[in-house]
Amino acid sequence: MLEKTPETTVNDTVHPFDRATQVTAVDGRWRGTASEDYFAFVGPFGGATAATMLRAIMVQPERIGDPLSVTVNLCAPVARGTFDLTVRLMKATRSTQHWMVELLQDGEVAAFMTAVFAVRRPSWSHQSATMPEAPPFDTIKPLPDSGIANWVRQYQFRFVEGMPSYSKTPHDVPASAYSRMWLSDTTPRRIDFLSLLSMSDTFFARIFHVRGTIVPIGTVSMTTAFHADAEDLAAEDITMVLGAADANVFHKSFADQTGELWSPSGHLLATTSQTVYFKA
């Protein structure tokens, strides 16, 4: 009798992103693993960590509706290996839920997330923002694999404006912090809340663009707001988004970063902002 173990089946057929952000129930707690596929320099890519934490909420049987706004605080590098996730429903009303997830390693909090979920009811609808222009996805070549970090290899970046061009010496005059690119999983995967949250963290640090050189950086807190619900995302049925990112202030070792993720059909699916530590 020929048998495949469940784990082998999972590893064979599951998208790298779903494998990296998988959670399993162990003794009434949830467990995840810092995936090598999405490793950065001193820990796994924050976007993958955030998506894992969001998944831990999504799988809760009492969860209703879709994420509206998610904030993740990255307190310390997540180490290689497994981590525990404690999930708590802070408060529920009839149509909204407020959740909190803590990511623990060796009993210490390495990251935590708060999230509002809601059943989004029909309403008057209006998009005041306008999609930035971009040539079609297929007409732009993806950035070649730089070999910088594993997680970068999991995405394709097709720059429309603000193509990265980093050297060893910083610019004399700061360049623009703005960039715009088509963004997709290297292995195509339908865009959902988990990938939108992860993609919120894929914009290269704005200080690299402004200074023209790579310096040590780290996201300390990121907030992503979703402007579509699960039904809207299913209707889009897309594997790429147009991402635009900018920054306002670099000061006393911290900078901000703002971002937008657009569907090819012109819907703003998510907006994001983060606070980034930098050394420069």
Next chain:
Amino acid sequence: MLEKTPETTVNDTVHPFDRATQVTAVDGRWRGTASEDYFAFVGPFGGATAATMLRAIMVQPERIGDPLSVTVNLCAPVARGTFDLTVRLMKATRSTQHWMVELLQDGEVAAFMTAVFAVRRPSWSHQSATMPEAPPFDTIKPLPDSGIANWVRQYQFRFVEGMPSYSKTPHDVPASAYSRMWLSDTTPRRIDFLSLLSMSDTFFARIFHVRGTIVPIGTVSMTTAFHADAEDLAAEDITMVLGAADANVFHKSFADQTGELWSPSGHLLATTSQTVYFKA
């Protein structure tokens, strides 16, 4: 012998904002009061509630540095009377701290906050954003007292663009979501982190501007990032900021709102974003 009780002294000399956002230690917990002075419709103004929670972190003896990023989730209306605040240091490194505050009434969570604090070290500094134009503060008349809600009376709004003009019937065509105004406490008060956080929530709901009519709304989550530290704010020594607000999407009962708070000298002190429930 003539004596004043401490409470009388406090009420006589303390600014209404400091009175409204006061916290006191009671049996190892912290307690605040939903202030009538800052009441809105179904509960106290969210900005004052947020500032009270941030103050509960600021007064902790082990707190170091200044707030970098603060997220407050407003889960349910805060009722009149007192509330308890539980304050927890989630994780500390040498120069950063991650805090969480829960606001409890009758044992239920009505709001909670997460905040990153840091000792901000000197670094390369650059403001890529440009201050929007505005005539001097003194040349613009404040909005007359509308009597809408107590909290509105605590602030003066001097509109530069997007002056509110609401009627009973909504616009046929959506108007701009953008507005810009000088903003100050009605009783002048030096701008600090607490007032910047509260002012982040003073922008009138964008849907009022876009639809031209007032509809039921409520903030569910707000994130504010600070781009100045305590030393920078002390050096500014100001009692007003220029506030600019906008929105991107109104969809399925929720909208976003973004905001900037500028010092008169042209420094971007804080940026903010929030998710707002609306009925329309």
